Amino acid sequence: xxxxxxxxxxxxxxxxxxxxxxxxxxxxxxxxxxxxxxxxxxxxxxxxxxxxxxxxxxxxxxxxxxxxxxxxxxxxxxxxxxxxxxxxxxxxxxxxxxxxxxxxxxxxxxxxxxxxxxxxxxxxxxxxxxxxxxxxxxxxxxxxxxxxxxxxxxxxxxxxxxxxxxxxxxxxxxxxxxxxxxxxxxxxxxxxxxxxxxxxxxxxxxxxxxxxxxxxxxxxxxxxxxxxxxxxxxxxxxxxxxxxxxxxxxxxxxxxxxxxxxxxxxxxxxxxxxxxxxxxxxxxxxxxxxxxxxxxxxxxxxxxxxxxxxxxxxxxxxxxxxxxxxxxxxxxxxxxxxxxxxxxxxxxxxxxxxxxxxxxxxxxxxxxxxxxxxxxxxxxxxxxxxxxxxxxxxxxxxxxxxxxxxxxxxxxxxxxxxxxxxxxxxxxxxxxxxxxxxxxxxxxxxxxxxxxxxxxxxxx
Numbered sequence: 035x036x037x038x039x040x041x042x043x044x045x046x047x048x049x050x051x052x053x054x055x056x057x058x059x060x061x062x063x064x065x066x067x068x069x070x071x072x073x074x075x076x077x078x079x080x081x082x083x084x085x086x087x088x089x090x091x092x093x094x095x096x097x098x099x100x101x102x103x104x105x106x107x108x109x110x111x112x113x114x115x116x117x118x119x120x121x122x123x124x125x126x127x128x129x130x131x132x133x134x135x136x137x138x139x140x141x142x143x144x145x146x147x148x149x150x151x152x153x154x155x156x157x158x159x160x161x162x163x164x165x166x167x168x169x170x171x172x173x174x175x176x177x178x179x180x181x182x183x184x185x186x187x188x189x190x191x192x193x194x195x196x197x198x199x200x201x202x203x204x205x206x207x208x209x210x211x212x213x214x215x216x217x218x219x220x221x222x223x224x225x226x227x228x229x230x231x232x233x234x235x236x237x238x239x240x241x242x243x244x245x246x247x248x249x250x251x252x253x254x255x256x257x258x259x260x261x262x263x264x265x266x267x268x269x270x271x272x273x274x275x276x277x278x279x280x281x282x283x284x285x286x287x288x289x290x291x292x293x294x295x296x297x298x299x300x301x302x303x304x305x306x307x308x309x310x311x312x313x314x315x316x317x318x319x320x321x322x323x324x325x326x327x328x329x330x331x332x333x334x335x336x337x338x339x340x341x342x343x344x345x346x347x348x349x350x351x352x353x354x355x356x357x358x359x360x361x362x363x364x365x366x367x368x369x370x371x372x373x374x375x376x377x378x379x380x381x382x383x384x385x386x387x388x389x390x391x392x393x394x395x396x397x398x399x400x401x402x403x404x405x406x407x408x409x410x411x412x413x414x415x416x417x418x419x420x421x422x423x424x425x426x427x428x429x430x431x432x433x434x435x436x437x438x439x440x441x442x443x444x445x446x447x448x449x450x451x452x453x454x455x456x457x458x459x460x461x462x463x464x465x466x467x468x469x470x471x472x473x474x475x476x477x478x479x480x481x482x483x484x485x486x487x488x489x490x491x492x493x494x
Contacts, residue, residue: 037197037251041099044091051091051102055084055146058104061195062148068176070168071189073109074117075149080104083146090144099254100198101144107200108187109150110157111137112231120233121153121183123166123359134231135263136200136242143258148196151186155364157202157235158346159183160210160433161415165361169415172215174459178412181211181433183235187245188215198255202232203241205342206408206437209449212245213462214412216451218479219245220252223469224444225270227256228263236345237268239338239441249450249479253277256472272470279473279480286320288478291400296331297436300422301409308453308461309406315485316404316478326400329392334439337389340374340382341442347371386442393443397468402475407449407462408433436464446472450479 035043043049059077066072087102112118112130119125133141140147152170154162162170162185170185172178173193180189184201188211191199201208203221212219220243227242234240244255257277263269292313298306317323347354347368354372357365396403410420410432419426440447445466452463463482467475 036248037099037103037246037254040103040197041101044102051084051087051146052081054102055080055104055148058148058196061193065193065195069171069173069189069193071152071170071186071193071195072106072149073119073121073152073167073186076116076147080146080148087144087146097142097144098258100140100258103145103198104148104196105140105145105198105200106149106151106187106190106196107137107140107147108153108184108202110153110202110233111200112233113137113147113150116150118150118233119167120157121155121164121167124353124356125233126166130231132231135228135265136259137231139259151184151190151199153186154183155361156350157183157204157207158364158367160206160430162186162211163415171415172412174216175412175457178414178459179214181214181412183207184211184245188212188217188219191215191217191245191247198244198246198251201243201245202235203243203441204235204239205338205441206434208241208243208245209407209437209447209462209464210433212449213407214460216454216460217245217247218249218252218451219243219449220256220472220476221440221447222256222260222472223270223446225268226272226446226470226472227259228266228269230263230265234349236342237349238345239342241441249448249476249483250279252448253279253476253480270470275473277473277476279477283477283481283484284320285316285478285481288321288402289400290316290321290323290478291326291396291403292323293328293403293405294325295327297328297405300425300427301406302411302422302455304455305406305409305411305461309404309463312452312463312482313404315482319481319485323404324400326396326403328396328403329389331439333385334389334442335435337382337385338438338442340378341386343367343371344374344379389439390443393445401467402478403466405464405466406436407464409436411455411457411459411461440466445469446475448475448479450483452482
């Protein structure tokens, strides 16, 4: 059941928010000892919120499609009076006195907060094998990673525990888990969703967005979250359009680009075939799909990595003397960041502006790009290297290779399921758009989803 289906059932009196919430809490209790997708489950407050939602749905006000729907947020979003750890021993006892802007808006929309999801420590990694709060497992195959850093959010949605879970994305941390777990993941334009009250990894690369069972659910969640927030100095004043795609979205006349360089250079054959099939499906729905040459994505990835190393280490500088309190992989990344030269950081920011201009020119030729979200399906837990076409590659670098640079550009990007490999593991399609054109990429994703080009929670 999707959010829209549950919302309709609530208003038809076929189910109550209390029943939906109890079912969600039951699934969490039954499954999460194995999946470890949650750090904190807010049982009593969730039931209280559900009762209040039921009363409002009877007597008003009706707060919209999220009203009475059980959701979760990644444990980087501050929640007043509720533990907020960032998946770290450093913040293991942190209980904020305020809500993040995202949490405020979810509450205003009537959503029922079921808990806080597990993640890669400090949101800095792709495995979500957290040394402090447990190894998150992929519901599609519990011997495999769910991706990261928003792995707990993706696992909770894919396992049917909640209808939507919020993630954050600094170098692919929404889209990688969506791809590996077979759900929908939306990284909005930088500044579209407020970062106020979010424990940051990187102030110039962090984006906030939802993981959901369907594209339309991602759209209606963004509708509740988007808009200017004066408490976030990067928050955009761009007007908020209607994001929900029509029931029968058309792709007629859209110009979609399929990259001829980089994005298919080192990709598992089944992944490449599934993405090309999705592009053919888009063409069958009326889009004009053409081969395009994209800028130097390897160079863009290097720029994004230098910025992340330096800014993440700068943000954690007050805590770096507590070396023993960090997991080994995160400690290593933070120490690498301290070695980045100021000249390298400044040059990376200059090159970042150059790449923004190059992509602006590219988007005069096409309306959106179609690429794989990840070049591989989910690796096994503890797997450090992956084989792609007979070549070995670091699993972390492979997982981030097709998504990292889009954060440096601040562009909106959507990961939607587009099939499965021979082992039944989900494959993700990435749809990249112009700044603040989330409505367009959501329409493309919804059309492909309706056409049956994907598999997983969002299309079943």
